[in-house]
Amino acid sequence: MQTYVALLYSIILGEGRRVVMSDLKAMAEGLGLKNVRTLVATGNLVFESGKTSIATLEKRLESAFERAFGRHVDIIVRSAGDWLKLAASNPFPAESVDAGDQVAVRVMRKAVAEDAISELRTRAAEDEKVHLVGGDIWVAFSRERPSSRLLAAANHKRLGVGTSRNWNTIRKLAEMVAT
Incomplete structure (x- = not known):
């Protein structure tokens, strides 16, 4: 199993x-x-x-x-194994400790191309960060703004099938599969 x-x-x-x-x-x-x-x-x-x-x-x-x-x-x-690898690849470890609810990954069915991330970065606020790791999109959202233009930009139509989870959920799921 x-x-x-x-x-x-x-x-x-x-x-x-x-x-x-x-x-x-x-x-x-x-x-x-x-x-x-x-x-x-x-x-x-x-x-x-x-x-x-x-x-x-x-x-x-x-x-x-x-x-x-x-x-x-x-x-x-x-x-x-892939979930543990995803959790270990978090490009925002410091932000995750300070605000795990503000760091998220959009887990994709098919890997996202690098050029799609360039487009997302143009929509990010000055204090937001976007990284592509293993075909999934990691975002560190702004603590200052209640909403982000990144959410609308990272939709199925533009990037393909995927769903987002914050760092707190990613970490808890990793703990569940590691036991």
């Missing part, structure tokens, strides 16, 4: 309806996934499965989600 992390792009089903993590866990268990755990109520799963391709796991989870909850949601899957 191998351990995996799955990240849902959205857990909003419609006005006033969110996916309940116990229902998400039950859905994953219904696929035969083992030792299924969730982290916070934002669509993070850790589970074990026989070794299979990431694409196959993503398709199985997305299909099951649509059957269970009535709408399609993109789901990004990484192996435990």
